[in-house]
Amino acid sequence: MSKLSNSIANAIINYVKGRHRLPIDGVPSNEDMLREAFHQALDYVNVKIYIDPEAKAKIPEYAHYENGHAVDAACDVCCTSVEIMEDGRIKCGTGIHVAPEDRDKVSLHPNSRITKAGLVIANSPCTVDESYRGEIFVVFRAIVPFSQAKKPGVGDVICQLETIHVRETRFIQVDNLEDLGTTSRGDGGFGSTAK
Incomplete structure (x- = not known):
């Protein structure tokens, strides 16, 4: 439980x-x-966090509060180091290590500042499992020519952190496709609504 x-x-x-x-x-x-x-x-959800003092990391923070509680869905995470990798990816350290509670995960999402910089998070959304204890890194790749991308700097907000309660999935195998039930959508996908 x-x-x-x-x-x-x-x-x-x-x-x-x-x-x-x-x-x-x-x-x-x-x-x-x-x-x-x-x-x-x-x-509320408690997440234990270790802040690497050598990296001068900061605890992620919500940007906006009203009536004493956060009104943002996620906390801002700041960059503590930047490494340009041989393949052109940009690896940013955060200096933070977390321990979510049982059945929780930490998810990292891009924010609008990064999108405006011509970058995307390579494996967005990033998932930090409840069992991972290493430093959280955020890896970007350019969606514009590399020379035109605005690289993150130390101290910049690079993503948003959200803690999500995870329900374990239990698959119930059925014998045929009809056992899944019918819907008005059926198997329509990949632009089938023509919108």
């Missing part, structure tokens, strides 16, 4: 155990405690 599942289960169990308890002398009601437990379990 993941930490998220455990937190939700414990919140419900604690609510049911004392569901008729009303607030007394500053002690919150069970309804208030259930709301807070769900808020903590569903709206």
Whole structure:
């Protein structure tokens, strides 16, 4: 059971155990405690992070806050080193190492600044599995002539980091295509809507 599942289960169990308890002398009601437990379990995720002091790395930050909480979907990640590789790819260090919780992953996405620079992240979105503990690197390739691409510099925001809860996929094999069910779309893809 993941930490998220455990937190939700414990919140419900604690609510049911004392569901008729009303607030007394500053002690919150069970309804208030259930709301807070769900808020903590569903709206926040803890990710342990190591910041390499030699790389002068920074903890990723949300750019915008309103009413005390982040309104961005992801945190900005800054570059701590730049290496131009022989094949023309640009490898940027971040100086950060992370340990997501059970069943979580960290995903790195390009931001608009990089797109405007004529670069793309080579394996976007990048996935940092819960078991990886090495430094996070972001690798770019140019989509314009290399000389015209604006290379990232140390201190530049190079991507956005998002933590996602991952549900384990269980495949249920069926005997024939019809067992998947029918939809109005069917097997239409690759521009089949002509839009």
